[in-house]
Amino acid sequence: MQYQYKFEKILSIKEREKDEAFNIYSQAVKKFEEAAEKLYGLLKKKEDLETYQSSRLVNGLPVQEIRHHQHFIHNLEKTITHYQQIVINARNHMNFYQEKLMEKNIEVKKYEKIKEKDFAMHTETIKYLEGKQMDDISIQQYMSRGN
Template structure:
């Protein structure tokens, strides 16, 4: 008698769903990291530019150069604001996918637990059948010996 779990297809489906959720979550983490890295680079660029501008102001800077730096900083600040929004969205998305992954893990564990309990029940039934067979054989041997 071979063991066959009645919900095997459902379990494999849940496992596949969990794997897909994990893949999606990992992609969202990677996206978050990329966007956050880009934001960091923009902030670093702005900081470096402000440091450069400060040092240049000490040695003298033309009005034209000051305006040019201000326009560049303004554009950088717009990019920074845009990337801050992207980071917030990416973080929210990553958190949402993490929650979905946790839900899929819980679902899969429930079916694994059911399979485990079903297998224990199967082993118990097999043991009972073996015990009955041993009892029958013992009884037959007893009657066969006592008949002689």
């Protein structure tokens, strides 16, 4: 008696959905990492520029150069604020898709658990039928010896 899981098609569909959710989640993680790296680069650039400016201020710096640095830092801060918002959005997307992935994972696990229980029941049924068949054969052999 061959084992046939009655929800095999549903399980395969759920596994495919889980794989798709994983791919979407991976893309969201990648976008988050890219945005975070860009933000880190901008913050590092700002820090380096401020360090450079402070070291130059000790030795003396023309007013025009100070204005130029302040203007550049101001524009850099605007860009940093923009990228902070991008990172927040990317993190929210990543968390959303992580939850979706977890839901799909749970669904697949449920169907796999049902399959395991169904297979165990199938195995028990086969053992019972084989035992019953052996009993019938034993009875037939006993009866044929007796005659």
